[in-house]
Amino acid sequence: MNGDWANVRNLLVMRLDNIGDVVMTGPALRALKEALPGVRLTLMVSPAGANAAPLLPWVDDVIVWRAMWQQLGGGTFDPAREAELIGLLRERNFDAAVLLTSFSQTPHPAALACLLAGIPLRLGESKERAPGLLTHEPLSPTPEAEHQVERNLRLLEAVGLPVRDRALEVYVSDQARQQAAALVPYPYLLLNPFASCSARTYPPERAARAARLIAEQTGLRVAVTGVEKDRERSRDLLAELGPVGVDLLGRTDLPTFAALIDGARLVLTNNTSALHLGDAVRTPLLVTYSGTEYESQWRPRSTSALLLRRPTPCHPCYAFQCPFNLECLDISPEEVARAGLELLGRVGTSHEAVAVSG
Structure with missing residues (x-):
């Protein structure tokens, strides 16, 4: 040192x-x-x-x-x-x-x-x-x-400081776990449909349909998370989910959100904080991962995961808004649902990143 x-x-x-x-x-x-x-x-x-x-x-x-x-x-x-x-x-x-x-x-x-x-x-x-x-x-x-x-x-x-463990880790309190358990019945998948910029956001209604298709095959409920300001743009999404959806928009702080991720059978998310929290608590992750960044920069490393993206020549663009109609996320809900069911079927195996090609 x-x-x-x-x-x-x-x-x-x-x-x-x-x-x-x-x-x-x-x-x-x-x-x-x-x-x-x-x-x-x-x-x-x-x-x-x-x-x-x-x-x-x-x-x-x-x-x-x-x-x-x-x-x-x-x-x-x-x-x-x-x-x-x-x-x-x-x-x-x-x-x-x-x-x-x-x-x-x-x-x-x-x-x-x-x-x-x-x-x-x-x-x-x-x-x-x-x-x-x-x-x-x-x-x-x-x-x-x-x-x-x-x-x-x-x-x-x-500077010579040793590193023993390179994996993500977060502390989830008992209180946060209790609050999460009171919000949604188990078992469930967690749908986190929004990201901080539009270029990283898979169309939310498509994400909801994919989550509903998974729920219909597995009997899982779908816990929908987000902040209160997402409520107005979530109406069609919640309507798509129908009775399998559990509206948690604006109802969680970050510790409770982490506990919900920890308790989920599967998390469907974009490249956002839910990805890193899922990796930290080892919950399987189905990520609609846009072409804004290299997968290697932010991908989960310690949990089972599938990263879905269409190959595009503009990758990585690092853009906040996409001028090309999000071609990198032009993935049908049916494809996303099949990937989610595949991931649920092989939970416990090593993580993997894949690109969905046209």
């Missing part, structure tokens, strides 16, 4: 992104706690990402901050607010900061804030050079197609 890092006792970890990204910090947080006995670990997250903090038992404290550099389109620069952030970090007297980012993000704004706050050790990875902002980074760049969890762990290994 790098000698500077062996003495860290008050550690800041930044991951200022969405819920799924924060869930994927779990293996790195666990490794830090194991490698640095007695360390106090503070996780700095966005308001959305803060919802995942109760699922991560290695976190001692949480700082919630909406960073200007993480906002789509850029936020409004307010010098007083940025000074407030630097002052907040300085007050905490951190020994070191681990700056977790995806392949397309830069750690330099966060590193600058930490430098100005007097945090002496700053670990991150960037494609650009900015001498003095980071004190430690990997000797070679992480391949773009590398899984996000591996990208995080590679940072720790760059």
